Amino acid sequence: MKNKYSIFSLIKNAFSYHENWQKAWKDPAPKKEYDAVIVGGGGHGLATAYYLAKKHNMINIAVVEKNWIGGGNTGRNTTIIRSNYLWDASAGLYDHALKIWEGLSQELNYNIMFSQRGVMNLAHNLQDVRDLKRRTHANRLNGIDAYYLSTEEVKKFCPIINTSSNIRYPVLGGTLQKRAGTARHDAVAWGYARGADEMGVDIIQNCEVKGIKRNGDEVEGLETTKGFIKTKKIGVVAAGHSSVLANMAGLRLPLESKPLQALVSEPVKPIIDTVVMSNAVHAYVSQSDKGELVIGAGTDDYISYSQKGSHQIVEGTLNAILELYPIFSRMRMLRQWGGIVDICPDASPILSKTSIKGLYFNCGWGTGGFKATPGSGDLFAHTIANDEPHKLNAAFNLNRFVSGDLVDEHGAAAVAH
Amino acid sequence: MFIINCPFCGERDQSEFKAGGEAHIERPKQPTELNDEEWAEYLFMRKNIKGIQFERWNHAHGCRKWFNMLRDTSNDEIKLIYKMGEKSPIE
Ligand SMILES: Cc1cc2nc3c(=O)[nH]c(=O)nc-3n(C[C@H](O)[C@H](O)[C@H](O)COP(=O)(O)OP(=O)(O)OC[C@H]3O[C@@H](n4cnc5c(N)ncnc54)[C@H](O)[C@@H]3O)c2cc1C
Ligand SMILES: [Zn+2]
Numbered sequence: 082m083k084n085k086y087s088i089f090s091l092i093k094n095a096f097s098y099h100e101n102w103q104k105a106w107k108d109p110a111p112k113k114e115y116d117a118v119i120v121g122g123g124g125h126g127l128a129t130a131y132y133l134a135k136k137h138n139m140i141n142i143a144v145v146e147k148n149w150i151g152g153g154n155t156g157r158n159t160t161i162i163r164s165n166y167l168w169d170a171s172a173g174l175y176d177h178a179l180k181i182w183e184g185l186s187q188e189l190n191y192n193i194m195f196s197q198r199g200v201m202n203l204a205h206n207l208q209d210v211r212d213l214k215r216r217t218h219a220n221r222l223n224g225i226d227a228y229y230l231s232t233e234e235v236k237k238f239c240p241i242i243n244t245s246s247n248i249r250y251p252v253l254g255g256t257l258q259k260r261a262g263t264a265r266h267d268a269v270a271w272g273y274a275r276g277a278d279e280m281g282v283d284i285i286q287n288c289e290v291k292g293i294k295r296n297g298d299e300v301e302g303l304e305t306t307k308g309f310i311k312t313k314k315i316g317v318v319a320a321g322h323s324s325v326l327a328n329m330a331g332l333r334l335p336l337e338s339k340p341l342q343a344l345v346s347e348p349v350k351p352i353i354d355t356v357v358m359s360n361a362v363h364a365y366v367s368q369s370d371k372g373e374l375v376i377g378a379g380t381d382d383y384i385s386y387s388q389k390g391s392h393q394i395v396e397g398t399l400n401a402i403l404e405l406y407p408i409f410s411r412m413r414m415l416r417q418w419g420g421i422v423d424i425c426p427d428a429s430p431i432l433s434k435t436s437i438k439g440l441y442f443n444c445g446w447g448t449g450g451f452k453a454t455p456g457s458g459d460l461f462a463h464t465i466a467n468d469e470p471h472k473l474n475a476a477f478n479l480n481r482f483v484s485g486d487l488v489d490e491h492g493a494a495a496v497a498h
Numbered sequence: 499m500f501i502i503n504c505p506f507c508g509e510r511d512q513s514e515f516k517a518g519g520e521a522h523i524e525r526p527k528q529p530t531e532l533n534d535e536e537w538a539e540y541l542f543m544r545k546n547i548k549g550i551q552f553e554r555w556n557h558a559h560g561c562r563k564w565f566n567m568l569r570d571t572s573n574d575e576i577k578l579i580y581k582m583g584e585k586s587p588i589e
Pocket of ligand 2: 563
């Protein structure tokens with residue numbers, strides 16, 4: 082049993098200099114065989130394992146991660162959470178996740194620092210205005226909270242934005258989702274890992290999958306750097322490396338892996354209490370609880386697995402940030418990094434069975450999957466346990482690229498992040 | 499950021515170029531005879547290789563010509579550049 086985290090456990094452990102905290106998860110060696118193995122210990126993979134154990138009673142399962150858990154895109158993203166997507170299928174998927182976020186700290190007994198500070202999306206040209214108004218209406222029809230704001234209302238909600246009409250891309254309006262916000266990314270991975278571990282899930286770090294063994298049209302197990310693991314069900318949740326895993330099984334996916342960058346500034350006193358995104362000029366900003374500005378840039382256009390992006394991308398983003406927020410002109414940037422995002426042609430994810438029995442893929446989240454972490458784990462667990470998708474992820478199958486039934490969330494839904 | 503040696507203009511900064519994705523994907527010769535699976539293969543499925551990959555690039559802010567490149571996507575190192583229409587010197 083795990084000790085419960087509370088104000089009392091905090092005080093108690095303070096007396097022993099915080100040296101006696103219980104381990105949040107074990108460090109087991111892999112067993113010979115599991116009922117299911119999840120490949121990839123990011124937020125989505127860990128959440129999948131958690132819900133497999135919790136809702137489907139599958140406890141003889143493991144998560145294998147080639148590095149340390151949460152070190153992929155889960156620990157590299159700008160943590161924006163929202164559900165104001167355009168199409169019904171996406172609204173269903175992302176709002177399912179948002180509803181779980183709202184109670185997640187309590188459920189996991191782990192403070193994931195979910196903060197519903199609102200997310201504002203700015204419009205910089207007439208097409209933006211039309212798209213954002215259309216999306217606001219679509220959101221409302223789907224029961225998602227959405228407001229359209231005039232330029233004055235944008236200024237009122239976030240006074241440091243430069244709403245002068247003389248700038249290169251003036252602010253013509255915006256949308257606001259008040260239930261949207263941010264969460265602490267590492268804590269999400271750690272909270273799910275702790276919860277899954279408690280129910281008996283093996284979380285195996287520094288264990289890279291090197292091959293997927295098939296027997297005809299069924300999976301048999303995984304070749305890993307810690308030996309062969311036998312299993313009849315494999316759920317691959319490997320973000321930017323999904324195509325690499327698919328290749329091991331002889332499958333092809335409609336994905337391209339590209340670098341996406343972010344950066345943080347030196348910490349300062351509270352100055353921006355919401356999240357502001359601007360797709361047209363590719364700049365996103367919020368402020369962490371530590372006080373750093375968290376800034377998201379755009380993707381590079383070439384395929385790369387190097388976790389480094391190009392300099393001109395960051396430069397372009399900072400140009401836009403400075404024009405929109407002249408007050409930041411003296412800020413120094415402390416760190417900059419890249420993550421490899423798996424982009425689908427329709428900018429929607431894949432949560433699906435494949436043509437190989439027992440092989441499931443959860444990928445294609447691209448630049449915006451952090452927000453979906455709890456929902457994705459829940460629905461993927463359902464798909465693996467029942468060998469059938471849940472109605473909320475049925476539209477996100479792999480076959481849509483054959484049938485043409487795409488969920489086109491490019492541009493129109495303010496899709497970046 | 500890397501320097502790219504355009505076969506027409508010589509060495510230029512990467513910011514002048516646009517990546518065009520996987521190279522040598524041939525447009526179907528008899529489009530009317532393709533079934534949905536074959537269309538999906540052609541339109542959407544990609545190798546997305548981690549390692550050495552054939553790509554198309556365009557000198558968008560220069561001569562605007564397309565060319566082919568052999569690049570290691572695991573470290574962004576450019577191995578080879580050759581003109582469109584030329585047969586890949588390797589394979
Ligand atoms: C800079 C940046 C900013 C972003 N901003 C946002 C945002 O604001 N909001 C939002 O919603 N989303 C955002 N995203 C996207 C988001 O981070 C991802 O969609 C999401 O975190 C994906 O989670 P995951 O668990 O699927 O992937 P990951 O956390 O990447 O986990 C995949 C894991 O698989 C492991 N793996 C890979 N290959 C193997 C193998 N062969 N064997 C074993 N393990 C393997 C990796 O090591 C990795 O830990 C951003 C991404 C980036 C890079
Ligand atoms: Zn040129």
